[in-house]
């Protein structure tokens with residue numbers, strides 16, 4: 214299980230890595246949208262965890278880009294400040310779900326598993342990926 | 344409006360005065376004229392009596408003159424001797440004195456001895472004897488009165504008389520039709536007196552006056568009875584003697600100023616007076632004018648109606664009197680109308696000027712001036728209106744002030760909310776990231792087995808505090824996040840029941856019972872169910888927190904009109920608890936964000952602030968009543984129809 218985590222704040226990246234490590238997930242951490250797109254080109258990921266609010270290019274921009282090139286990859290959006298509209302917009306753009314910061318480790322793991330399971334059910338019916 | 348009221352007032356005054364004037368004019372004119380007319384008729388009737396008297400006097404005159412002659416010295420002896428010449432001299436003297444037109448003496452065997460006429464006695468042919476003399480002979484006795492004499496008889500007496508008697512009939516309007524063109528016989532006043540000696544008739548003396556064309560009697564009547572009163576060049580009084588229906592002696596004038604001899608009486612009068620023998624007193628058309636007239640029949644010595652006596656007064660004089668009276672009445676009416684106009688004008692001004700001032704004042708009010716000039720206080724109904732107007736102004740002002748204060752308050756509130764929102768957004772973003780770290784690593788540390796009990800409890804404290812911070816920030820975010828309302832038609836009672844069943848367990852733990860008194864037939868409301876649900880949950884939690892030792896929460900719903908928004912229809916939800924109550928100084932601060940009396944960690948002070956915003960965005964209001972030690976009631980009012988604008992402005 215490979216997860217790409219995108220956030221401009223180190224502490225968030227590190228927190229996520231710590232949580233995923235305990236669970237045995239492999240996490241790649243990037244601090245910006247551009248880096249994330251670079252990482253996408255060179256790697257395969259099962260899931261993306263993206264912060265909405267980042268300087269310069271934000272999570273929404275990144276998500277649009279990703280969906281253009283890799284429409285099948287599930288994305289979880291996270292934010293420390295959100296409104297119903299931001300959540301709705303993220304979902305509309307193809308996000309699998311939304312998680313509010315700060316979250317409990319258990320909460321994060323639970324959501325990730327849910328998304329993956331759902332994705333696998335979906336994926337098996339469609340063409341299997343390498 | 345002002346002028347039309349004035350003109351209405353004046354018009355009604357005018358109407359009244361016109362009506363009164365018109366009626367009095369009509370009645371007055373009519374009654375007055377009737378009275379005058381009947382007075383005139385009475386007078387004319389009396390005048391006719393006088394005229395009749397004069398007529399009879401004239402007959403008496405003739406009779407007396409002739410009687411005296413018979414008593415004259417030697418008259419008898421001369422008669423006995425049939426001394427024609429001497430007798431002629433004597434009767435000529437009498438005729439001269441008494442103004443007789445004809446006179447004569449006949450013998451006891453009805454032969455003419457002499458007569459005064461221009462026709463001298465001729466012994467060739469026997470002379471016709473005046474039937475009057477014959478009548479006296481047959482009588483025997485004195486004969487006196489009116490008599491019709493044929494033209495032959497008149498010619499025999501004096502050809503001049505026959506000529507005088509001839510009267511051409513003139514066409515007269517309204518007269519009864521008559522075949523003949525000329526009247527030849529004459530009407531005379533006459534008397535015949537037998538001269539007696541020892542019971543034996545010696546002869547008859549007779550004489551008379553021909554009335555045809557005579558002015559004598561009629562002018563006497565005019566001059567004595569009417570005393571020569573003149574109206575517009577005409578004598579107002581007139582008299583006439585008719586032979587049959589023909590004017591033979593008169594001072595009634597034709598339009599060209601001649602005596603109207605030859606004209607005839609109207610058919611009406613003829614039928615009444617001549618044919619039926621009645622008197623006539625009424626207005627009648629005489630020759631060419633209207634007169635107030637009296638007619639009576641004249642009977643001749645045989646008792647037959649042979650003519651009429653007439654007197655009349657020109658109606659024009661009375662009509663003139665009426666015209667004068669009417670003129671005065673009209674003048675009075677006109678004066679009344681002028682007075683009405685003046686009075687109406689003044690009254691209208693007096694009544695309308697305060698009204699007008701009020702109108703101007705209300706115009707000023709509509710332009711926004713709430714303290715306009717009303718003018719001096721009236722003492723009548725207008726005064727009541729003025730007072731009401733003033734009261735209205737006061738309450739308008741009050742409402743205005745109230746509204747302004749409310750609007751200011753609302754503005755302040757939303758500004759406050761907005762700045763808090765901005766602050767919260769920044770803070771949340773900044774805090775939530777490090778908080779994620781704190782929470783994550785604390786939880787990870789808590790999982791490791793080898794940190795010791797003491798450290799474990801320290802870590803737990805860190806975790807708890809972090810969760811508290813997380814909750815505070817979340818509340819802050821909830822407050823600042825002014826999301827759009829996601830409205831849908833909602834049965835409010837059902838929503839409340841759902842909330843209650845979710846809260847029942849919590850209440851049970853605290854030993855509190857929740858009751859619901861649901862109002863019937865409530866209208867559907869279009870609400871954001873989630874947001875309203877959170878409002879209700881917060882109210883119930885607050886109520887539970889206010890009750891330490893058990894108690895009661897009563898929720899009730901019902902239809903209600905808005906107190907502030909001019910009776911708008913809506914639904915009220917009241918949540919009443921039997922808790923500690925709220926002190927008056929806290930009541931004002933309840934809805935301020937971060938106001939809380941709860942111990943640190945328990946309350947954020949954002950619940951009511953958030954609730955208030957939600958209700959407000961629904962177009963509703965929140966009210967609190969509370970008594971320390973007894974409990975509190977929070978009342979939410981929501982309008983039935985969706986409020987325009989408000990929520991959209993504040994939201995998003």
Ligand SMILES: Nc1ncnc2c1ncn2[C@@H]1O[C@H](COP(=O)(O)OP(=O)(O)O)[C@@H](O)[C@H]1O
Pocket residue numbers: 881885886889920922923924925933938939940941945946947948949950951952975
């Ligand atoms: N039903 C109630 N009875 C007594 N006090 C109340 C009640 N509801 C609210 N309050 C008072 O209002 C304050 C503010 O309430 P709220 O805005 O909900 O914040 P919080 O509940 O977090 O304190 C409370 O701390 C309490 O003092």
Ligand SMILES: [Mg+2]
Pocket residue numbers: 881884885946949950951
């Ligand atoms: Mg509360």
